Amino acid sequence: MSGGLTVLLTGALATVQDRGRPGHSDLGVGVSGAADRPALALANRLVGNGAGAAGIEVTAGGLVCRAEERLVVAVTGATGPVLVRRPSGSLRPAGLARPEVLAVGDELRVGVPDRGLRSYVAVRGGVDVAPVLGSRSTDLLAGLGPAPLRPGDVLPVGSDVAGPVLASDGAPVSAPDDGEVTLYAVPGPRADWFGDDALRAVFGRPWEVTSASNRVGMRLQGSELVRASRRVGAELPSEGVARGAIQVPASGQPLVFLADHPVTGGYPVVAVLRDRDVDVAAQLRPGQRIRLRAQPAPMF
Template identity: 55%
Template sequence: MSPLTVTATGPLTTVQDVVGRPGRADLGVGVSGAADRAALRRANRLVGNDEAAAGLEVTFGGLGLRFEAGSAGGPTTAVVAVTGAPAPVRIGDRPGDLHRAVVVPAGAELRLGTPACGLRTYVAVRGGIAVEPVLGSRATDTVAGLGPPVLEAGVELAVGEAPVTPVPWVDVAPEAGLGDELTLGVVLGPRRDWFTDDAVATFLRTAWTVTEDANRVGFRLDGPELARTPERDGAELPSEGVIRGSVQVPPSGRPTVFLADHPVTGGYPVIGVVTDADTDRAGQLRPGASVRFRRVAVPVTSEEFRS
């Protein structure tokens, strides 16, 4: 497959996959991977890739990609799909489509504008982005510095061999709704007991605002202070493991929600954990957006019930 040349990156463009590096927290290595895994999966399915293929995660638009001509006898077109935050697409001098597979001729440039809503747009290329895996993943971990570097203009990216699976050529794939206000399911705990009942009620009824302090690690929220119980006020918590979706409350009393590049441990109490599926939606929240939390119960399997 012909290579791609990055001509522009916008605020941040990285290579990501949906799997990341699970099971390595004991080495200090986080999972990482796409902030909105569902959007990258859809993009890969649209071009006939395996869902685990690496693609590009584009924060707030601005990406430019030139599809270079291949060697003699090689392919002269590429098949791509753009999903996630709805950024305007142009392929050469014509508008492109979102949420469907499109053909890009060799020598043409694909450009993304600023998304109307949401934050992260995903670009999948048939064959996948063929960077060298690190610890089993092609994902860029912006904290640990693992995986390919953050992309810069002028970088060339190799594309893998086209899969045997045919391109589905659907008209338009369904896309999850995005907006400036989201409600995220949250399971309370493991440190819910560090907070007063009033604080927990405030946490669940408040429309929190995403602050400018937001990246792939997570985002801070602005709103009322969540008070600790009297016996926990001023107390310190030994560092313990945290996962994607953990809602940590520092001494300021205002929550921080962890995303894909979160640290593997944290020393502030976690009032709740966003459900795994909703962390994808959380990855689309931009500064200034509003977010609410809806309490959900921990699902109990039959095996857990018998034990």
Template identity: 55%
Template sequence: MIEVIAPGPYATVQDLGRPGYAHLGVPHSGAADAASLRLANRLVGNPEGDAGIELTLGGARLRFTAGAWVAVTGARCPVELVTTGSPDGPAPRIRAVGQCAPFWAAAGAELRVGTPATGLRTYVAVRGGVETPAVMGSRSTDSLSGLGPAPLRAGATLPVGPTAALPPIIVDAAPPPAAPPGTLRVLPGPRDDWFVPGALATLCAQPYRVSQDSNRVGVRLEGALLERARGGELPSEGMVAGALQVPPDGRPIVFLADHPTTGGYPVIAVLASADLAAAAQLRPGDRVRFRVGR
């Protein structure tokens, strides 16, 4: 069992989401930076799709009521493990633990995750996975539809799954992630014809600033406005993660994991799938550029 002492600014349970329900209006959801969750699970010997904890801007304190193997990935933070003391025994011991490597948390130990200097989302995986009840095949919290467990609060407890059938841990460490690229790749369309000639060039000509209004639904951007060539709105059509949708105000939004399944604003471009994880790590105030290419 994991006890949440403090969740930080925003923390949720996430796995790889709910694929296959878009026709019912149910978002895919899942970890915003799926690559980091997959890595954390591999490090502790879990299947990649097991549920873990997604932290936004760190700041969490988690206590393990039983000993467990743990891994922390994603946005790099100071991470400490506090072992419990007792009136008749040694005083509590605080030691730094690294990211991208499995470590043992003894029963009663407290994991403290600080604030990342760069990046936004950090992932905590425990061997056995977080076993909150599944909804439509996923344990993910969906901030748009409300499906899945509520965002974590102080005092919440999270069950951990069994470990007896898991393979042994064979990975000592993984290379730390490279610095997120300052430029994200996009493919034009499918509705670039709704914009004036040169609008895609405008998108790629100068950096955009990430707005404070960004969340797991999408990254809202401030910068050069993208002008439309026609008025009115599209009939609602399917949306995908990475779509750059442009509302009437001309400010693009990059859709993330909790994006709606349909939308009526035109999509000028779509992120290359390999750059979705980098987009998910953008934090308010960051600057990002776009370029056409795979």
């Protein structure tokens, strides 16, 4: 273990993330982990890391890190400018979704994305901060794991290597387009709390992602979802909620739970996103429009 990366700038938010800490909901602790799980997994594969290696999740760009030793890194997720600044001051473009070698003193610069919201930086060997409950992930809601990164932080690089660096000229990028995005969901456990008009609105009308969204959840704005008359004023005891659950608070505007969601909630869940669509949702930008489409519940 050694001090491999010094954080110089963080942008809006940069955190350490891995696959999360499953199995602790009985303690009131959620899974957390990377908001876009396939993007982090791809970055780790590109640099030859183990699947559980920790990397850096960058929200809306702005991360600058300096290599304190020779490192191999990869940036995936949102698309945008990625540059390497040499100690001489010269700049060179770095590839997206492909391995890049940083010499001592090189600065990796992750710019503001032009598509998608969250970028992922993997370094060969993994970011080796101290684990909490078996994970190095920052859980902003529970306050577990390392604090959000700040300028001056030094991130040790570990030895979580599973194979060679991939000889890639650029893997496919999965960040969604800026246009309207379709997400699929199944009816939720409390869909019967809403009237027919509300259910038609959930799956028939467009929704806009608001700037109040974060790692806990993506807040949507659109038609007010009105409860069925028999449920007006009713109280729902707190019950378990999952990643991808679409909860409807008193405002009638849906909240889609993401990586740092609570383990219980007291508002009705009208629908639940398909698992792979939760990762797409984590890449949606404020102001972007989505449509929810109903997917029939699986038969067992």
